[in-house]
Amino acid sequence: MQGIIFDFDDTLVEATVFFDRAKEKFARRMAELGFPAEEALVVLNRFDIRNVTKAGGFLKECFPRALAETYEHYCATNKSPVCGMTREWMETLGWQVFEEPVEIIEGVPEVLEVLAGRYPLFLATKGEVDVQLARLEKSGLKRYFEQVY
Numbered sequence: 001m002q003g004i005i006f007d008f009d010d011t012l013v014e015a016t017v018f019f020d021r022a023k024e025k026f027a028r029r030m031a032e033l034g035f036p037a038e039e040a041l042v043v044l045n046r047f048d049i050r051n052v053t054k055a056g057g058f059l060k061e062c063f064p065r066a067l068a069e070t071y072e073h074y075c076a077t078n079k080s081p082v083c084g085m086t087r088e089w090m091e092t093l094g095w096q097v098f099e100e101p102v103e104i105i106e107g108v109p110e111v112l113e114v115l116a117g118r119y120p121l122f123l124a125t126k127g128e129v130d131v132q133l134a135r136l137e138k139s140g141l142k143r144y145f146e147q148v149y
Helices: 016-032 037-055 062-077 084-099 108-116 129-139
Strands: 004-007 121-124
Touching: 016 037, 016 062, 016 084, 037 062, 062 084, 108 121
Parallel strands: 004 121
Antiparallel strands: none
């Protein structure tokens, strides 16, 4: 049987844009605190990759944790005390990414409509199952797919 497999994030719906916006806010806050913003983004990426690797996948707590860990890293490096409110702000910033509305990429429904009439469509996603299934439901695109992996 022939079919077409689609990825979900950044193929059918926006995803990276929300993480990028959070990273921009994070960098601004780090600069306000006197830490090197651009360097902090590199360190953030390292913590995030480490967290995803340790978790065995893209679990939603990885990103908020990486934001807080990066802040704590710079506090320790600069021998500054960790402010609980600032740490909490960092984590909350990370969690807010998952509260963003689902934004379908322009033209996706029309393309899926045409293809679904000709081929079986399948969806593959690497994200956390509950998060991805909820986002798929909210998107209204679930009806096009025979199976979600």
